Amino acid sequence: MRDLGVGFQYLLKGQRWVARHGKQYGFGLLPGLITLVLYAAALVALALWGEDAVTWATPFADDWSSPWLGLFRGFLTAVLFALALLLAVVTFTAVTLLIGQPFYENLSEKVDRDVSPDGHAPESGLPLWRELWISGRDSLRIVVRAVLWGVLLFACGFIPVIGQTAVPVLGFFVTGFFLTEELTAVALQRRGVDLRTRLRLLRSRKTLVWGFGTPLAVAFLVPVVAVFLMPGAVAGATLMARELLGEEIQEGDGDGDRAVTTLPQPPSGSPSPGR
Numbered sequence: 660m661r662d663l664g665v666g667f668q669y670l671l672k673g674q675r676w677v678a679r680h681g682k683q684y685g686f687g688l689l690p691g692l693i694t695l696v697l698y699a700a701a702l703v704a705l706a707l708w709g710e711d712a713v714t715w716a717t718p719f720a721d722d723w724s725s726p727w728l729g730l731f732r733g734f735l736t737a738v739l740f741a742l743a744l745l746l747a748v749v750t751f752t753a754v755t756l757l758i759g760q761p762f763y764e765n766l767s768e769k770v771d772r773d774v775s776p777d778g779h780a781p782e783s784g785l786p787l788w789r790e791l792w793i794s795g796r797d798s799l800r801i802v803v804r805a806v807l808w809g810v811l812l813f814a815c816g817f818i819p820v821i822g823q824t825a826v827p828v829l830g831f832f833v834t835g836f837f838l839t840e841e842l843t844a845v846a847l848q849r850r851g852v853d854l855r856t857r858l859r860l861l862r863s864r865k866t867l868v869w870g871f872g873t874p875l876a877v878a879f880l881v882p883v884v885a886v887f888l889m890p891g892a893v894a895g896a897t898l899m900a901r902e903l904l905g906e907e908i909q910e911g912d913g914d915g916d917r918a919v920t921t922l923p924q925p926p927s928g929s930p931s932p933g934r
Contacts, residue, residue, distance in 0.1 A: 666870025666899065673895020674888070676770060683766050687890025690759025695886050698747045698754075705743050710736045749805055751882055752841050753798040755889060760791055763893045767845045770897040774908045783849045790848070797844060797854045805837045835872030836861065838879065842872075842896035843903070850904070860903045871899055 677684040705712075713735045720728055756763060771780035783790060812830045816822040840861055847857050861868050875892055879885040901908055 660866060662864060662866035663870035665902075666867040666872070667874060668870075669895045669899040669902075670871050670875060670892070671895070672898055673770075673893070674891035676773070676894040676898075677766075677891045680769070683769060684890050686762050687759070687766050687893065688886060690755050690762055691886035691889045693758055694751060694755040695882055698751065698882065702740075702743060702747065705740055709739050713739060745809075747882070748880060749809065750802055751885055752838055752879065752889075753802055755885075756841055756845065757791070757795055757798060759889075760794055761787065763845050763890075764790070764849065766890060766893055767849065767897045770894045771846065771901070774898065774901070774910070776907050776909045781850045783851065793848060794844070797848075798841060800854060801837055801840055805834070808833045808837075831873050831876050832869055834876040835874075836865070836868055837872075838876050839868045839872035839896065839899075842892050843900045845893055846897040846900035847903075850900075852904075864903060867899070867902075871895065 677687065710732065713732050717732060717735065720731055723731065768780040768782070772778050785793075809830075812826055812833065815826045818826070840857060843861070844854075844857060847860075852860070875888065878888055898908060
């Protein structure tokens with residue numbers, strides 16, 4: 660259970676890091692703001708023309724009598740908007756990371772240099788288009804996994820008592836896990852750690868991941884909050900990635916002596932970074 664607290668500490672450390680580095684924080688806000696504007700425009704468009712889309716998709720109901728026609732299409736319109744809102748929440752982080760790949764790569768590298776005893780930050784050596792391709796492909800795979808879990812949890816939600824108590828809590832833990840995977844991918848991908856290995860690393864320290872990702876998942880339910888927490892979340896995920904790989908972390912505020920923390924090595928069977 661100690662790892663739960665450690666994971667939460669990394670979340671706080673990431674927010675403190677960007678608070679001390681205002682320029683990096685400002686640049687880190689841009690991708691989230693762009694994504695928020697795009698999603699808001701799409702949802703507004705759906706609110707304005709969603710009913711027309713439902714009418715177009717259900718011509719078989721044109722001859723239905725009132726009030727059944729209005730109730731049926733009104734229900735479908737509400738379901739369509741709810742699904743779009745759910746999809747926006749599920750995909751917001753992945754899309755923001757994809758749009759902000761250069762920004763977050765730069766932020767993550769600066770965190771690595773700041774906390775590394777030798778001031779070194781691992782580099783992928785790949786061209787930007789290749790990094791975007793890998794990031795987009797892996798994000799799609801994670802989103803598919805998250806959606807499958809979402810469907811399963813939605814179905815379990817109909818189980819009396821459990822569906823209204825345990826299932827929502829489990830949903831936050833599941834969301835937190837996948838959210839952490841997407842955020843740590845920024846640092847781990849630079850180290851050549853592929854998706855399968857990343858998932859194995861995260862599963863080996865589930866309580867650490869939950870301590871970091873679950874409170875973040877709760878906060879990210881509000882996209883506006885996600886915009887402002889995203890830079891710090893990337894910074895914190897970079898610090899946590901170093902722990903997962905057993906890399907040393909040099910702590911301090913840059914104005915005095917620093918303490919070097921030697922972290923435990925990753926579990927046996929977890930490959931070291933490299934392609």
